Amino acid sequence: AQRVTQPEKLLSVFKGAPVELKCNYSYSGSPELFWYVQYSRQRLQLLLRHISRESIKGFTADLNKGETSFHLKKPFAQEEDSAMYYCALSGDNQGGKLIFGQGTELSVKP
Amino acid sequence: EPEVTQTPSHQVTQMGQEVILRCVPISNHLYFYWYRQILGQKVEFLVSFYNNEISEKSEIFDDQFSVERPDGSNFTLKIRSTKLEDSAMYFCASSQTGIHQPQHFGDGTRLSIL
Numbered sequence: 536a537q538r539v540t541q542p543e544k545l546l547s548v549f550k551g552a553p554v555e556l557k558c559n560y561s562y563s564g565s566p567e568l569f570w571y572v573q574y575s576r577q578r579l580q581l582l583l584r585h586i587s588r589e590s591i592k593g594f595t596a597d598l599n600k601g602e603t604s605f606h607l608k609k610p611f612a613q614e615e616d617s618a619m620y621y622c623a624l625s626g627d628n629q630g631g632k633l634i635f636g637q638g639t640e641l642s643v644k645p
Numbered sequence: 646e647p648e649v650t651q652t653p654s655h656q657v658t659q660m661g662q663e664v665i666l667r668c669v670p671i672s673n674h675l676y677f678y679w680y681r682q683i684l685g686q687k688v689e690f691l692v693s694f695y696n697n698e699i700s701e702k703s704e705i706f707d708d709q710f711s712v713e714r715p716d717g718s719n720f721t722l723k724i725r726s727t728k729l730e731d732s733a734m735y736f737c738a739s740s741q742t743g744i745h746q747p748q749h750f751g752d753g754t755r756l757s758i759l
Contacts, residue, residue, distance in 0.1 A: 578648075578751060578753070580750070581748075586745070630676075630693035630701030630744075631676055631693060631740060631742075631745070633688075634690065636687065638688075
């Protein structure tokens with residue numbers, strides 16, 4: 536079965552603390568993994584994807600095929616990072632549908 | 646930067662009525678999608694559309710749902726006879742190509758069925 540799991544509904548940290556948002560997936564083929572972010576009153580927007588291996592706004596994510604994980608990390612959280620974060624998977628199907636996790640709300644306190 | 650636009654932002658409809666949600670994808674994109682998010686739940690895939698036909702649909706996308714690209718710019722989702730459980734946020738998305746490509750999302754339409 537194709538599934539994306541984000542175990543934490545809410546993650547609350549203080550400014551300057553490290554952040555790790557967990558994502559595990561279940562997929563039998565070769566998926567592409569994404570992190571999308573939704574800031575308050577804004578649309579879902581792409582944060583990063585595993586294939587590009589880049590750091591966006593200080594966030595990184597490494598695909599661990601052995602553990603089927605794609606955790607999102609940032610060494611020093613900022614208040615403007617407060618948002619809803621969704622991990623998503625795109626499979627081998629030509630249609631390109633995204634399978635989303637439940638989302639994790641990140642709250643960064645001053 | 647080009648954006649996906651959705652109208653209306655909020656639609657209130659009586660149960661059993663037909664509703665059409667509208668989307669204008671990014672102009673050079675070829676793949677179009679609808680997703681929905683029931684309050685408190687995850688974003689769920691409904692349907693993908695390419696080359697003027699459905700390329701994939703979920704089990705949610707039953708006979709009450711249809712999609713159409715009536716002209717070169719609009720992409721619509723129609724629900725023929727709405728049910729209370731159709732109340733949700735509906736997101737349109739588009740991408741340049743399909744497989745493994747990032748999708749660009751609209752702001753969503755909040756559909757409330759009374």
